[in-house]
Amino acid sequence: MSSNTPGPQQGPYEPQANPYAAPPPPAQPPAQQPQYPGAGYPAAPPVYPGAAGTPMQLSNGMGTAALVCGIVGLVCGITYFLWVFAVILGILAIIFGAIGKGKVSRGEANNGGSATAGLVCGIIGMVLPAIYLAALDAAVDSIF
Numbered sequence: 001m002s003s004n005t006p007g008p009q010q011g012p013y014e015p016q017a018n019p020y021a022a023p024p025p026p027a028q029p030p031a032q033q034p035q036y037p038g039a040g041y042p043a044a045p046p047v048y049p050g051a052a053g054t055p056m057q058l059s060n061g062m063g064t065a066a067l068v069c070g071i072v073g074l075v076c077g078i079t080y081f082l083w084v085f086a087v088i089l090g091i092l093a094i095i096f097g098a099i100g101k102g103k104v105s106r107g108e109a110n111n112g113g114s115a116t117a118g119l120v121c122g123i124i125g126m127v128l129p130a131i132y133l134a135a136l137d138a139a140v141d142s143i144f
Helices: 061-078 080-106 112-143
Strands: none
Touching: 061 080, 061 112, 080 112
């Protein structure tokens, strides 16, 4: 007789042991938690989301408005026949620029360059029509 003894045979769809599987890790004893001297005190109260550490929202709108009004006022000031708009936009640019610079100094905004540029463009936009009107007045006076 042969040494092959009949044993339980596996069917074609029964799971077989994977010869390439990693061996299971060895069992480790459970680790003990260290005991701290203040372990009997209650936990700290919960921190509500947004209560602390939330950065303040920056408001850069005034500096941007000053820059836009200053540039448009400057362009209107260069064009002689739009001098009324240049004066109005120049005044608005100066107001918005001053408010924007104040917000930058308080830390509420971070576009101090835009506010300053709007302030300067607003001033120049208001001065150009004044120069044009003074030159026109001088020309009219010299003729008559």
